[in-house]
Structures are given as C-alpha cells and as structure tokens.
Amino acid sequence: MAIKDFKRTKASCFYAYLSMSSVFSLPPLLFVTFQEMYGISYTLLGTLVLVNFCTQLTIDLIFTFFTKHFPIHTTVKLMPLLTSAGLIIYAIAPALFPQYAYIGLLAGTVLFSVAAGLSEVLMSPLVAAIPSEHPEKDMSLLHSLYAWGIVSVVIISTVFFQLFGVRNWMYLVLFFALLPLVAFWLFAISPMPEMQVEHSAGSAGRRKRMAGLALCVACIFLGSAAENTMANWISGFMENALHVPKAWGDIFGMAMFATLLGLGRTLYAKFGRNITNVLLGGMAGAAVCYLVAGLSDNVVLAFAACVLTGFCTSMLWPGTLILMEEKIKTPGVTAYALMAAGGDLGASVAPQLMGIIVDTVAVSSFAKRLSAKLPFTTEQIGMKAGMLTATMYPILGIFLLLFIKRYFKRQKSQA
Structure with missing residues (x-):
C-alpha cells in the first residue's frame, strides 16, 4: 500500500x-x-x-x-x-x-x-x-505524545478537582x-x-544481531533509568531537599519536566537527525543536571537542573529505538519487546535504588556529621546523595554509546 x-x-x-x-x-x-x-x-x-x-x-x-x-x-x-x-x-x-x-x-x-x-x-x-x-x-x-499526555492529565485533573x-x-x-x-x-x-515477528538469519548473522541488540537494550536501560529517576523523584526532591511548596513542586516541577520531555521529542520529530550524537548530548546534559541538583545549594539553580533533565533525557528512550532501527535492519516485534523490557527494568529499578540510597544515607552517621557542618538536614543530604548516585546512569550511557558507535562502525566495515 x-x-x-x-x-x-x-x-x-x-x-x-x-x-x-x-x-x-x-x-x-x-x-x-x-x-x-x-x-x-x-x-x-x-x-x-x-x-x-x-x-x-x-x-x-x-x-x-x-x-x-x-x-x-x-x-x-x-x-x-x-x-x-x-x-x-x-x-x-x-x-x-x-x-x-x-x-x-x-x-x-x-x-x-x-x-x-x-x-x-x-x-x-x-x-x-x-x-x-x-x-x-x-x-x-509517537513518544512525544506520551509526555504531552502527562501534561494534559495534570492540567485536566487540577481543573476537575478545583471544580468538583x-x-x-x-x-x-x-x-x-x-x-x-x-x-x-x-x-x-x-x-x-x-x-515482522522475528528476523531469520544464519547462526553467525544471528550472533551479530543479538550482540548489537544487547548493546541497544543496555543503552535503553540506562536512558530510561536517567529519565525515570528524576520523573519519579522531582516532586519529592523539590519539596524535601529544596523546600519548594508541594503544589509548586507538582505543577512547576513535574508538569515542566513533562513539558520539556515532550518538547525535546517534538523538536526531534521536526528537525532531528544524527541520533547517536543526539543521544550522547542527552546523556551528557543529564549527567550535568544530576550533578548540579546534587551539589548546588542554590534553590533556583537546582530547580532548573531538575526541570531541564526532562529535555536532556527526552530522546534517550525513543532515540535508542531509532538507533536500533538504523543499525539492525528489520528488527521485528521480538526485538521491540526486548527493548521495552530493558526500558521498563530501568524505569523500575533506578527510582527504587534512589529511595534506598535516600533512606540509607539520611540515617547514617556520615549524614549527621555533614549536617552539623552544612546548612542541610540529614534528609536533604540523603536526597542529594541519591541525585549524585543517579549521575552514574548517563555517565555510563556516554561510555556505552561511544562503544556502540565503534562497534557498529566496525561491523559495517566487515560487511
């Protein structure tokens, strides 16, 4: 057709x-x-x-x-x-x-x-x-509409609760x-x-495809972890670590995060190209945002870093799917299912790990000693420690993408 x-x-x-x-x-x-x-x-x-x-x-x-x-x-x-x-x-x-x-x-x-x-x-x-x-x-x-949907749900729900x-x-x-x-x-x-459900290939070709697919799954795991750690913790971080009122944290935090998430994906849909460089830039930007959120004692700067993480991580999930489609021809539904599994695993494990780190650090003797020297409570120190730990996802993503770039370049030269 x-x-x-x-x-x-x-x-x-x-x-x-x-x-x-x-x-x-x-x-x-x-x-x-x-x-x-x-x-x-x-x-x-x-x-x-x-x-x-x-x-x-x-x-x-x-x-x-x-x-x-x-x-x-x-x-x-x-x-x-x-x-x-x-x-x-x-x-x-x-x-x-x-x-x-x-x-x-x-x-x-x-x-x-x-x-x-x-x-x-x-x-x-x-x-x-x-x-x-x-x-x-x-x-x-397609993936930008998910973010715009979140913004719409927040706005419609807020209006509904005010009226009814x-x-x-x-x-x-x-x-x-x-x-x-x-x-x-x-x-x-x-x-x-x-x-296409599955791609049929010889054993050697299948091994190469599976190796390339495994790299893409690892990449979408790290990208999803970078996106969803902030998505799940932005309101709590703003309220507890930055002392931003909850209503502001929900509306101006989560809603602005989702807006920038949708904006990044929409801009790529209109102007985007060279997805590998876009992914590298997104990972680097996300790493900087997490570092600023975790280290800065300036509320405005930390607030901006949290929100801008939405823009930086906007292409990490859909962009990895685009990368897979470019590098692995006719991937099939099975490959997309495996990619979705990698993304969902990152979306569930990373926010949970953040919670464990926040709870562990907040009650530690290290946090108590640091709280006595700095103008932060132990809970704030725990929150900031969680943000700093989350920096590892985009940093690992940068190294992985550089390896992926070399890997597929080598595969192309050997073809």
Whole structure:
C-alpha cells in the first residue's frame, strides 16, 4: 500500500499512545485521596506502582519469547479495550465496595498495566512498519505524545478537582476510561501493515544481531533509568531537599519536566537527525543536571537542573529505538519487546535504588556529621546523595554509546 493508505493507521497509533498516558500519570495524583477516603496505607499504594511496572515487564518478556504465538493485529485492536476496562474497574469498584477498595484498585491496575505493556511492545514496531519518508521522526513524535499526555492529565485533573472536589475522583477516571474507546474504533476501521515477528538469519548473522541488540537494550536501560529517576523523584526532591511548596513542586516541577520531555521529542520529530550524537548530548546534559541538583545549594539553580533533565533525557528512550532501527535492519516485534523490557527494568529499578540510597544515607552517621557542618538536614543530604548516585546512569550511557558507535562502525566495515 502507498504511504497515504496508512495515514489513519498512523493517527490511530498516535491517539492510542496519547490516551495511554493517563494510565501512568493519573494514579499517583489520587494516592493521597485514596489514603484519606479508604484508609489505604502509602505502602500498599506504592505497591500499586510496583504491580504496574512488574506487569508491564512480564508482558515485555512474554512477547520477547512467544511473539509468534500471538495474533499481532488483533492484539493491537483489543489493547484499548483492556485500557478502558482497567480504568472502569479502577473507578467503580472502590465506590461500590469501599471495604474492598484496594482489591478493586489492584484489579484495575493489573488490567490497564497489561494494556500499557502491550502498547510499549506493539506501538513502536507498528509505527515503524508503516511506510514513511521519515520513520525516525514518526517514532520521536509517537513518544512525544506520551509526555504531552502527562501534561494534559495534570492540567485536566487540577481543573476537575478545583471544580468538583477530590471526592468525585471516580468520574474523572471514567472520563479518561472513555478516551481509549475512540482508539479501539480507529484501529477497527484502519488497515494494518505487515509486521515482522522475528528476523531469520544464519547462526553467525544471528550472533551479530543479538550482540548489537544487547548493546541497544543496555543503552535503553540506562536512558530510561536517567529519565525515570528524576520523573519519579522531582516532586519529592523539590519539596524535601529544596523546600519548594508541594503544589509548586507538582505543577512547576513535574508538569515542566513533562513539558520539556515532550518538547525535546517534538523538536526531534521536526528537525532531528544524527541520533547517536543526539543521544550522547542527552546523556551528557543529564549527567550535568544530576550533578548540579546534587551539589548546588542554590534553590533556583537546582530547580532548573531538575526541570531541564526532562529535555536532556527526552530522546534517550525513543532515540535508542531509532538507533536500533538504523543499525539492525528489520528488527521485528521480538526485538521491540526486548527493548521495552530493558526500558521498563530501568524505569523500575533506578527510582527504587534512589529511595534506598535516600533512606540509607539520611540515617547514617556520615549524614549527621555533614549536617552539623552544612546548612542541610540529614534528609536533604540523603536526597542529594541519591541525585549524585543517579549521575552514574548517563555517565555510563556516554561510555556505552561511544562503544556502540565503534562497534557498529566496525561491523559495517566487515560487511
């Protein structure tokens, strides 16, 4: 089919990815409400986040090893229905059965997390399979919509709570549950391109492909870790380490971070080229931002560093996918599933490690001695130590990208 035949398909992918952003950004905005209305502990609420990531990672791994057993096109079309079903259960179950509110939230989380995992595994290869004059820009635009979706969810939620109050949270969730139904309808009436499941090659060629793919998986792990450590901790860091009021930390911190995340991906979609250099620049910029956030005692400078991390890390996930597509021809759905697994692993492990470091350093004798000499509390020192530790992800990413650049250059010369 010609490129024009898939315009609706591409638009369906973009809209589906945009509507999926509520799955990631809406639940954390409701955690305080759940604690107050249903008495659910923060530990159990934090477990919902862990369940979300573990479910997505499970889907990634299932598709890595068993892709050929799934009807890909049918799975893509049913994915929005799973999202809607999960959000509907998430909204209705606690309202109908408040004594079992957590079970309802858990069931809804599992369902829409399955859909989120499918989205990560299938949307990128689907967009890559659509004939295009600028496939790398389409990929960047796809991932930019996730960031713009987060900004939209924060704004819509803030306005809703101001108008109707937080106790009516379930109607907000039901509103977001309706949006994926439009994606289901769009996919149902759109043609689907052929998607290669696995690449067949000889043993020598397969070894080379797997080595190159392993390097890309390591790169997306480090890029995701650099992005999601700040994404998950920016509000807490601003409130506790910089003493910025929580409302400012949420709105001007998280929202500005997501805005710059989307801006970076949108700019690449319009003007981008030479993805390896873009990734190197992003890793270097992220390393500087983490160092400034961890070392600076100037609130404005540290605040700016936190927010600018969004721009610096904006291309680290989608950019690594573009790099893989450039260096590994016809990668197939299995390769995208493995890349999604690497990204999800970085998104879950790195923020958790940050929390462990913050807690460990904050109660250490080292922090107490340092607090006596510097104008920082032990908690602030713990937060800053966590930020400094997170610097290792982009720094390791720089060395890895330099190695990847040499590796694929050598492979090309030997071909």
